[in-house]
Amino acid sequence: MGTSRNVERRTILKAAGASAAALGLAATTGCGGDSGTSADGTVTIRYSWWGADERAKKINQTIKLFEKKYPKIKVKTDFQDYVSFWEKFQTQAAGGNPPDVFQNAVTFLRKYDKRSVLLDLKPQIDAGTLSLDNFRAGVTKVGEVDGKQLGVPVGSNTMALVIDKKVFQKAGVEPATGWTWDDYFKALKTIHDKTKVPGDTGYFSIMYLYDLYLRQNGKAFYTKDGLGFDKADLTEWWQDGYSRVKAGIITDPKTVEQDRPKSSLSAGHGASEFTWDNFTVRYTAEGSSEYGLAPIPTMDGKHTGQYLASLMLSASARTSHPKEVAQFINFMVHDPEVGKIMGYDRGILASTQQYDAFKPTDPVNKEIAQYEADTARAGVLGTITPHPSGADTIEAAFLRIGGDLAQGKTKPSAAVKQFFDESQAAFQA
Incomplete structure (x- = not known):
């Protein structure tokens, strides 16, 4: 989930962001294309995010793991820097064609809920397709708006x-x-x-x-x-x-x-x-x-x-595949191997499975993890x-x-x- 001289907004991503084409990604995870179901029952969903090259490489590794576990779900990807992402998303949302699942932040929840763009994930949670168990204390509240679960955190920061x-x-x-x-x-x-x-x-x-x-x-x-x-x-x-x-x-x-x-x-x-x-x-x-x-x-x-803020995954209210989207989100926020791959790229890992799976070895990431642990222990974190x-x-x-x-x-x-x-x-x- 921001930004402050919000480095995510103004600097890191704007400076380092690139299109998926610049990475030469494989066609199975390339930009564009519509969601749909093929003749053999294979479902395709679209997943978009903002970030730099390194984030894209990591996310595409995690998608390979997902597609291996769910061979009947294929994922098409798209990413830009922060500013370009939201410009494109706004156009897609206005045209009724937002991606099935996308990276989101608290700043945009009410804006796009007001426009009926975001899928309430509670029915999928109630059905057992998506779990909100085993998250670090208080993190999942970031994605709640007026009783609806509009996002599930992938990482947290303060x-x-x-x-x-x-x-x-x-x-x-x-x-x-x-x-x-x-x-x-x-x-x-x-x-x-x-x-x-x-x-x-x-x-x-x-x-x-x-x-x-x-x-x-x-x-x-x-x-x-x-x-x-x-x-x-x-x-x-x-x-x-x-x-x-x-x-x-x-x-x-x-x-x-x-x-x-x-x-x-x-x-x-x-x-x-x-x-x-x-x-x-x-x-x-x-x-x-x-x-x-x-x-x-x-x-x-x-x-x-x-307080803890977070990057999260949200889904489109117009998706034709709410169950598959929920399965994708559930995998991306809970699978330990995904946690090992992503590390702290999007913040301190939000679920306990991923948090426990990733063991930072460099001094910087160790200090980040210790800072959040100390802040939580101090009892100062609010909503x-x-x-x-x-x-x-x-x-x-x-x-x-x-x-x-x-x-x-x-x-x-x-x-x-x-x-x-x-x-x-x-x-x-």
Whole structure:
């Protein structure tokens, strides 16, 4: 299941995404084609996702396992980068021809449920075709909307703070569980003063982080039907962030733009960045320093506002093969061999069978697994904030307008008004 300077949305996948044709995939798992049933009773379903080449290679390995176990079900695949995926999906959904099963995220559940695109999987669960047993605590709730099961998680993650360990050590700053926002901002200044490296790459335009901050203060980014905060709340948040950019302790947004598709953290132009915990592998691949996970700052030293988000598999309400789709989803979320192949590509594995089957051997993935285990053990995880229809548009607006503010293209008051105006329009669309 996102994104924040949502690396999945804006950077990793957009930069590394490719079409299935570019991989030269076999015809049995090629793009396009309609779902259907052949003369011998073989059923074909279409499966689409967003991701980079490496994800596609892994998923196609898992499909071979599935087709071996279910020889009467064939799977045609299609994948793009994040932006292209949703552009294509929207066109397919509007035309009444979405894929039978597809990768999904909480941001889109209400949007496409409202348009009657998503299949309620509860009948297949009740029939025993699809199981919601043996999942890590709380994960399956992410796919529930108004009593319907619209998605089943394949992996979970939570927001974290990724740090450049060498820069933090050089500055003599050591993040600790329970540190406050005041502690964090003091740390950013210390880092900048002692190393001349900005302490953070731009926290204040990350929607999911602001959601945590609001949750720490008894609010949330969303209610069921709208925004869960007012203009005064956002003005304070954005004015505070803008002031820190001007003070030099936040990376200059022009530098952030120049560094793309790399992160300014891995480019050495920032010492920390808020993102999803399983994205830590990205910084290790891009950068030359040593990166690790640090706790989310708090208001009271305890409540972080964190929750488990997830990537999930959803199905089309128009599929002609609900049973076969349910069998496919069930296999993909429970089969241990699938877990071994996928690893933490889509987050920490959601089902206990797959979680137990995959044993990370590299330091980065071990740290990711330990971070989630420690966070769960701390008892701070809550229920994910509901995302109303239009949340995808609102997330993009938050990132874009926050970036304009950081660059001085607009003032905090004007930025806040623009965001609320665009949000209202998104809710009504």
